[in-house]
Each structure stands twice: as structure tokens, then as C-alpha cells.
Amino acid sequence: MSDMSDDATKISIFLNGNKVTVQKDLTILEASSKNMVDIPTICWSEHLEPANACRLCVVEVEGSKTLVPSCSRRVESGMNILTESPRVRASRRMILEFLATTNDLSQAPEIVTLFDDYGVDIDRYERPTRISEEVRIQDELYIRDYSKCVLCYKCVDACGEQAQNTFAIAFSGRGFDTQVSTEFDVGLPESNCVYCGNCVAVCPTNALQFKTEFDLRDASNWRPEDQTVTTTVCSYCGVGCNLELHTQGDQIVKVTSPTEHDVTNGNLCIKGRFGWEYVNLVMKDDR
Ligand code: SF4
Ligand code: SF4
Numbered sequence: 001m002s003d004m005s006d007d008a009t010k011i012s013i014f015l016n017g018n019k020v021t022v023q024k025d026l027t028i029l030e031a032s033s034k035n036m037v038d039i040p041t042i043c044w045s046e047h048l049e050p051a052n053a054c055r056l057c058v059v060e061v062e063g064s065k066t067l068v069p070s071c072s073r074r075v076e077s078g079m080n081i082l083t084e085s086p087r088v089r090a091s092r093r094m095i096l097e098f099l100a101t102t103n104d105l106s107q108a109p110e111i112v113t114l115f116d117d118y119g120v121d122i123d124r125y126e127r128p129t130r131i132s133e134e135v136r137i138q139d140e141l142y143i144r145d146y147s148k149c150v151l152c153y154k155c156v157d158a159c160g161e162q163a164q165n166t167f168a169i170a171f172s173g174r175g176f177d178t179q180v181s182t183e184f185d186v187g188l189p190e191s192n193c194v195y196c197g198n199c200v201a202v203c204p205t206n207a208l209q210f211k212t213e214f215d216l217r218d219a220s221n222w223r224p225e226d227q228t229v230t231t232t233v234c235s236y237c238g239v240g241c242n243l244e245l246h247t248q249g250d251q252i253v254k255v256t257s258p259t260e261h262d263v264t265n266g267n268l269c270i271k272g273r274f275g276w277e278y279v280n281l282v283m284k285d286d287r
């Protein structure tokens with residue numbers, strides 16, 4: 001089909017029946033977002049290559065027999081895309097029902113808020129396949145609760161060549177036994193993990209979470225509505241990574257980094273991510 005735009009860098013597509021002009025190197029997801037059309041995602045992340053794992057982002061493209069993952073498929077001139085057709089909605093509902101059947105999504109509000117919209121029936125399937133895992137608490141920095149893991153690949157990609165290049169974790173097992181694992185399933189302290197926490201930062205379900213958050217939740221004292229976020233600069237070295245200090249009362253409860261920063265892309269090292277406990281101790285001493 002011929003290009004319908006004068007600008008060589010742009011093409012025209014039909015998005016839910018509306019003709020729009022977009023950059024020709026965009027994915028369908030990016031083109032939709034730029035035109036205020038929301039498409040839900042789980043495994044997509046701005047700074048990671050699409051893993052095509054969750055399939056929640058699928059859309060209907062005229063001429064394509066199967067539904068198309070919008071996070072990885074690029075737009076083409078004249079493409080006719082439906083982002084909310086009955087077939088797309090049925091597919092998303094089925095995926096969400098499978099996840100609700102298999103995983104503990106209690107700490108994944110962005111996924112759970114989709115349930116009403118897609119008419120999800122969380123009791124549609126019986127639950128013998130629900131993943132039941134002991135929470136792995138192996139240090140004071142972060143915990144792993146794989147009953148919440150939706151196998152999105154984000155942590156593995158963030159630990160591997162797409163960010164940290166440490167390769168401490170990978171997928172092991174097949175089918176229902178598939179899970180994220182260290183080499184030979186050794187504990188994190190014995191693994192290659194350098195505790196950058198970049199895996200924690202990208203996890204969409206809280207399967208990986210700060211030990212501080214885990215302890216506060218355990219004590220029924222995790223209060224996001226009372227928390228403030230203060231952006232500052234890490235003082236450990238001259239790189240100057242931006243830190244977002246999440247505080248509850250006079251305690252730091254976790255540290256993130258802005259994803260829109262073009263140097264760090266949300267990543268940190270162990271010092272910036274976890275090296276703040278001394279501040280809490282000083283605050284306690286001052287009380
Ligand atoms: S903390 Fe860093 S090194 Fe350790 S598993 Fe996560 S991403 Fe890999
Ligand atoms: S632990 Fe989190 S980031 Fe890693 S695969 Fe599971 S859900 Fe995704």
C-alpha cells in the first residue's frame with residue numbers, strides 16, 4: 001500500500017477507524033499512545049526490548065490472521081488497527097483470567113484495575129494450578145515471592161544484557177514449573193547478584209520487593225497514601241544518579257530512580273538503591 005503522507009518520516013494509519021499520521025519507526029503501542037489510545041501492557045517497559053511474553057497488548061490488524069502484539073509490531077503505511085475489538089477484548093479477558101487463576105495479584109493494582117473494564121471472572125477456572133511458593137527472604141535488601149510472578153521477563157532482561165549485565169537470574173523449568181531462578185537455585189547471597197535492585201524496579205507485581213516494604217506490609221503498616229517522594233542526587237560517587245526517596249513518617253521505605261532519565265533509565269547500583277539504612281538509624285537516634 002502506498003504512503004499517504006508527504007513527509008518521508010511519517011506514514012498514515014487507521015487507528016480504530018480514525019486516520020492519523022505517525023512516525024514510521026514507531027510500534028503500534030507507541031503510535032497509539034501518541035494518539036491518546038491506551039493499550040494495556042504487562043511485560044512491556046520503556047527501556048527494555050519487548051519480550052512478547054504477556055500478550056495483553058494484542059490488537060487486531062486487518063489482513064493478519066492472528067492478533068498482533070502492539071508492543072513489538074511496527075506501524076506500516078495504511079495499516080488498519082483495532083485496539084478494542086470484541087476479539088481483542090476477549091483475548092485480554094482470557095489472559096487476565098488465567099493470571100488471576102494462577103498468581104497472587106493482590107499487590108499488582110495496575111493489573112487488577114483492568115478486571116472490571118474487561119469483565120474478568122476470576123472464578124471462571126478452577127484453581128489447582130495456582131502457584132504456591134514460600135517467600136524467599138535471604139537478606140535484608142529485597143525479597144522474592146514467586147507466587148506473584150507472572151513470568152514477564154522484565155527482571156531477567158534488566159539483570160542481563162539490557163541493563164545490568166550481571167546475568168544473576170534466568171528462567172528455569174518448563175510449563176507450570178517455569179520460574180525465575182539463580183544458577184542452580186542457590187540463595188541470592190551465594191549467587192552472582194550484585195544487589196543493584198534493577199530487577200525490583202521493573203517488577204510489575206511486587207514479586208520482587210524491598211525488605212522494608214515487605215516488613216511494613218507484614219506489620220499492616222504499609223501506607224502508600226501517607227508516603228512522599230523526594231527527588232535528590234546520590235552522594236556516593238560522581239555519576240550523579242537521581243534518587244527518588246520514598247518516605248513514610250521520618251523513615252525512608254524504598255528508593256527508586258526516574259525512568260525518564262536518559263543516563264540511568266531508572267537503574268541504580270546497590271549504594272543508591274539500598275545504602276540508606278544509616279539515615280533511618282540516625283533519625284531513630286535523634287528521637
Ligand atoms: S539485584 Fe541486580 S544483579 Fe541482583 S538479580 Fe536483581 S538485577 Fe540481577
Ligand atoms: S519476578 Fe517480577 S519482573 Fe521477574 S518475571 Fe516475575 S513478575 Fe516479571
Ligand code: FES
Binds near residue numbers: 042044070072
Ligand atoms: S506488553 Fe506486549 S506482549 Fe506483553
